[in-house]
Amino acid sequence: MNGIHDMGGMTCFGPIEREENEPVFRADWERRIFALNLGKRGGFGPADMARHRHERSNPGFYINALYYERWLASVEMALKEFGVASDEEIASGEATTPWTPPGPPPNAAAIEKRVRRGSPATRDTGRQYPRFDVGDHVRARNINPSGHTRLPRYIRGHVGTVTRLHGTHVFPDTNAHSKGENPQPLYNVRFDATELWGSEALSCDRLYIDLWEDYLEPAGRQDAKDY
Secondary structure, X not given: OOOXXXXXXXXXXXXXXXXXXXXXXXXXXXXXHHHHHHHHOOOOOOHHHHHHHHHOOOHHHHHHOXXXXXXXXXXXXXXXXXOOOOHHXXXXXXXXXXXXXXXXXXXXXXXXXHHHHOOOOEOOOOOOOOOOOOOOEEEEOOOXXXXXXXOOHHHOOXXXXXXXXXXXXXXXXXXXXXXXXXXXXEEEEEXXXXXXXXXXXXXXXXXXXXXXXXXXXXOOHHHOOOO
């Protein structure tokens, strides 16, 4: 979906200031929210579903909130969606609705493994044979999905070149809405900065982005620059 979370390519927010020796957590409550998100992941759906909750946050809140405040808001949204707690119960800190998440309860070893290794999205099912190959010119489809997507607005309709094949991965757009994993090829695509932002961009700059097959369509040679 289109929203304030899709901020790539915008120029009105100024440079990103990198903090030396930035701590992972600035306060103990951030550490607790991080652990809470990992612990509830299986009961409240996959990571793609959680990302879609972030996307549906109030734009004013999203742009002003701290990183882990957004995570907390996502947990609260999940509690309401799954009927675990109401707004009143969340505000009071006392949920009374009994609820048992599906599957085995998380344990410390499983959570540590997830933190260190992540949750692989590669699959040996679904589409195993890519439509495109390295060197092919492709166009990012100019679409505006109403649900979750990992296709940024600023590359839609633009032409790039496939640089790498990553194998078959879970498709976020369907996985976020309980419509199946729909595994399909994932590509790394290179875009010329001037293709994305016009002649004012530096001609030597390139952007590399991973894109699923359903985001792409063939681009004719006449559409492609001399990469």
